[in-house]
Amino acid sequence: MTEQVVRFVGVPERIELDDGIVIRRYVAADVPTIVAVVNASLDHLRPWMPWAQNPVTDETQGAWFRETDPQWDDGTNFVYGIFSAEGRLLGGTGFHVRNGPGVLEIGYWLATDAVGxxxxxxxxxxxxxxxRAVPGVTRVQIHCDEGNxxxxxxxxxLGYTLARVEPREPQAPGETGRHQIWTFDV
Ligand SMILES: CC(C)(COP(=O)(O)OP(=O)(O)OC[C@H]1O[C@@H](n2cnc3c(N)ncnc32)[C@H](O)[C@@H]1OP(=O)(O)O)[C@@H](O)C(=O)NCCC(=O)NCCS
Structure with a gap:
């Protein structure tokens, strides 16, 4: 049986927080900034982010942008940058579509100096x-390793419920292999 592809439309491309922080879809021109911020934060990202084991480059992040940007229009993955009111890149976030119908999964990372x-x-x-406003979404999840x-x-x-903890092969050096799935029904 072929697996049904889940797609969402209506995910906002830009969200502004009260204090002026802007969460927006990346554009190609962000790539050099992403490279600089990720490389300055590698020691703090490495334990938890499989993609941050070695320095990134304009080439690696350019390829990543060209892969992920069309997924937004496809409705299958939504990647944002988090920018300060002054336009500084503070980190990345997004909605992954990989947990079946009705479910969006939030992911995040911050620059070292944006933590806390x-x-x-x-x-x-x-x-x-x-x-909540995206048609067809019934649940939001956040996944993380128990050690994180x-x-x-x-x-x-945020009042999410820890639905379950599953064994998962560690994908980054800090992981214990106990994968928490937090859920919030919307
Ligand atoms: C995971 C990660 C994004 C969490 O960052 P964080 O800074 O701890 O989280 P927040 O930005 O929400 O900040 C929370 C801290 O700010 C404080 N805080 C201040 N104002 C706050 C507010 N308005 N709301 C919530 N917390 C606030 C909290 O008390 C908390 O303080 P603490 O540092 O004493 O615990 C960050 O550690 C990171 O990038 N890690 C590496 C990548 C990673 O692990 N990603 C997740 C993979 S599952």
């Missing part, structure tokens, strides 16, 4: 709210 100010929590709150306490604190702060 509630940026990821407020971004995830805004994305959870935005998901800063990440797990985010769904906890």
């Amino acid at each position: 100010h509630g940026v990821a929590t407020r971004t995830s709150a805004a994305l959870t709210e935005a998901a 306490h800063r990440s797990g604190a985010i769904p906890q702060r």
